[in-house]
Amino acid sequence: MAKIIPFKAVRPTRDKVSLVAARSYQSYTKEQLESRLRDNPFSFLHIVNPGYRFDKEITGIERYSLVKNRYLEFKEENIFVQDDKPSYYVYKIVDRENQEFNGIIAATSALDYENDVIRKHEDTIEQREIIFKDYLKTVGFNAEPVLLTYPDNAVIKGIISKKQKERSEYEFTTTYRDTHYLWRVEKPELLEAIEKEFKNMSHIYIADGHHRTVSAYLLYQDLKAANPNHNSTEPYNFFMSYLIPESDLRIHEFNRLIKDLNGFSKEAFLIELDTLYRIENRGTIPYKPLQKHHFSMYLDGEFYSLYLRKSAVDMATSLDGLDAQILYKTILEPILGIQDLRNEDRIVYMSGKKDIVNIKSNVDSGKFAVGFGMVPVTIQEMKQIADDGFKMPPKSTFIEPKLRSGVTIYEF
Template identity: 75%
Template structure:
C-alpha cells in the first residue's frame, strides 16, 4: 500500500521557470557551469553553487548554509512562490527525439521506503547518504525528485490525459530541445482518486535516485527521534518523487571502458576470454549486441562479439542473469582485476544513449585499452532483482526521463 500524497510545491513564477530550471549540477562541465552562472542570474545553479558570488570554492557546512541563504533570497525576490494548497503536479517531458514521458510529481513516504513498499535495486554508499542527509537538514528543501515507477494504471492515465487538455501552468523548452509541461491538480475528487489508486498498489520501484531517497529516509529517522510529538504527517516524513508508469521508462545500458589489460598481452587476454566466451572478430565495423548474454568488445582497433558459453557460467538468481553482473564475474574481476566497480580508477562508464563510437574514441585515443557493450536491462529484470532483495552492480542502468532541478521544490 503506497502512500503518495499531494504537497505545496515552491515553484518559479511562470515568466522565470525556463531561466531557473537546471540540469543536475554534476552534469555540467566547468566551462558550461561558468557560462550559465555568468550569463543567467536566475539559474538554480546559483543556489547550489553559492561560492560563485564570492569567487571562492566553498564546501561542507559553510556551503550548506550559503545554499540556504541563496534559496531564501530567491523566495524574497519572488522568483520562487509556494502554492497555497497541496497539489499533485502532472509533469510531461517531450525530448529532442520526440520521446514522451508523463507522470506525477508528489510526496512519497519515507516509511514506505523503510517497509520496502518502495523497492530498491541498487546499493548506496553510506558516506554519500550521510553527506546528503546533512545537506538536506541544513538547506530545508529538496529540488530534484526521485524517479519512481509503478505498474501502468488506466485510471491514473485517464486523469493525466484529462488534465493535459487544460492550459499548462508551465511550458518551456531547454537549450537541449526538451520541452517541459506542468499542470496542477487541486480538485478534491481528482486528488482523492489519484491517492486511492496509489494506495491500492502493494509496491512501487525506485528507477533513479537511490541516494536521494536513502538520504531522505535518514533525515526522517533523525527528525523523528528529535521530535517528542512526532505524529507521522510532518513534512520530513516524505520526500519529493516523480512517478511514471513502467511503460514510460526508457532504460539504456552503461558501457564499460578499462584503462589496461591487467598486464596481459592482447593475445593472452583473448585466450583467457575464450574459456568462457565464443569470440568472433567483427573487424572495424561498429558492432552492438542484440541479445541477453551477448557482449560487444572493442580492442586494438577492432570490434568483437562475445557470446557467453552456457557451460561456463552458473545462473542461480536473477542477479546472476544480469549482463552487467556476468561481465563483472567473468571478465572485469577475474581477468582484468577490477574488484570495486565504484572506486577503481581503471574503469569508466559511457551511457548507452551515446553512440558506440564514444567507446571506440576512448580506446583509439589511448586513454583506455578495451571497451565492452551490452543490451539494456528491462523493467522486469529490475523488479525481479528488487523483489529478491538483491542489488545490481553500479552503473547497470541509465534511465530516462531526467528532470530539471528547481521546477518543483519540496520543503521540510
C-alpha cells in the same frame, strides 16, 4: 500499499521557470556551466554553485550552507513562490524524438522505502549516499524528484489526460529541445482519487534516483532519532518523486570503462576471456551487441564481440542472468580485480545513450585500457530483480525521462 501525499511546492513564477530550470550540474561541461552562470542570473545552477559569486570553488558544509543562502535569496526576490494549498502536479515531457512522458509529482514515504513498498533494483555507492544526506540536512529541500514507476493504471491515466486538457501552469522548451508542461491538481476529490489508487498498489519501483532515495531515507532516520516528538507526519518523513507508468519508461544501458588490465598484457587478457566467451575481432568497425549475454569490447584500437558460452555461468536467480552481473562475475572481478563496484575508482560508467564510439574515444585518449558495452535491461528484468530482493550492480540502467532541477521544490 504505497503512500503518497500532496504538498505545497515552492516553484518559479511562470515567467521565469524556463530560466530557472536546470539539468543536474554534473551533466554540464566546464564551458557550459560557465556560460549559464555568466549569462543567466535566474538559473538554479546559481543555487547549487554558490562559489561562482566569490570566484572560488567551495566544498563540503560551507558549500551546503551557501546553497541554502542562495535558495533563500531566490525566495526573497520572489523568483520562487510557494503554493497556498497542498497539491499534486501533473507533469509532461515531450523530448526531441517526440517521446512523451506523463506522470505525477508527489511526496512519497521514506517508511515505504524502509518497508520495501518502494522497491530498489540497483546498488548504490556508499560515499555518495552520505554526502547527499548531509547536503539535504543542511539545505532543507529536494529540488529534483526521484523517478518512480508504477503499473499502468486506467484511473490515474484518466485523471492525467483530463487535467492536460486545461491550460498548463508551465510550458517551456529547453535548449535540449525537450518541452515541459505542468498542471497543478488541488481539488480534494482528485487528490483523494489519486491517493486511493496508489494505496491499492502493493509496490512501486525506483526507476532513477537510487542515491537520492537512500539519502532521503538516511535523513529521515537522522531527523526521526533527533526528534523526541516524532509523529510520522513531519515533512522529513517524505521525499519528492515523479511517478510515471511503466509503459512510459525508456531504459538504456550503462557501459563500463576500466583504467587498466590489472597487470595483464593484451594477449594474456584475451586468453583469460576465451575460457568463458567466444571472441571475434571486429577490427575498427564499431560493434554494438543486439541481444542478452552478448557484449562489445574495445581494446587497443579494435572492437571485439564477446558471446557468453552457454555453460559459463549458472543462472539460478534473476540477478545471475543480468548482463551487468555476468560482466562483473566473469571479467571485472576475477580477471580485472575489481572487487567493490560501489567504491572502486578504476571503473567509470558511461551512458549507453551515447554512441558506442564514445567508448573508443575514451580508450584511445589513454585514460582507459578497455571498455565494455551491453544491451539495455528490460522493465521486466528490473522488476523481477527488485521483487526477488536482489540489487543490480551500480549503474546498470540509464533511464529516461531525465528531470530538471528547480521546477518544483519540496521543503522539509
